[in-house]
Amino acid sequence: MQDESSVNYADPDIWLTLAAAASAHPPRVTPFASWVQCESGWAWRRRLPDFDLWAVTSGNGVARLAGKSIRVLAGTVLMLRPGDEVDIDQDENDRLHVGYCHYDYRNRPAARLLAPRVVSLTERRA
Numbered sequence: 001m002q003d004e005s006s007v008n009y010a011d012p013d014i015w016l017t018l019a020a021a022a023s024a025h026p027p028r029v030t031p032f033a034s035w036v037q038c039e040s041g042w043a044w045r046r047r048l049p050d051f052d053l054w055a056v057t058s059g060n061g062v063a064r065l066a067g068k069s070i071r072v073l074a075g076t077v078l079m080l081r082p083g084d085e086v087d088i089d090q091d092e093n094d095r096l097h098v099g100y101c102h103y104d105y106r107n108r109p110a111a112r113l114l115a116p117r118v119v120s121l122t123e124r125r126a
Contacts, residue, residue, distance in 0.1 A: 036098055056073060079116065
């Protein structure tokens, strides 16, 4: 797995680099996109053939990605890449509701310019 700490998002200059990469390498969305309420007993175990944006809007679960366990809940976004092996399980008492979108690139950008695999959009309260 690429070291995602190689991009310093606090550096204002990185945003010009990322914007240029996005312009030069626009993603192509596939027809495989939807919102789903995961059924009771659902689990997801895959080795991905393409990129997959996976956004949790409610529920609770655990994802295992590159040997790490990640708690997934509302506001968690997974930016999965081809070749990633992912296992996701949900809390049967708080089932996951997710949106997903498969995509790819005609000209794939350098790995260091891709979004981190895990992004938390949860609100932090003081």
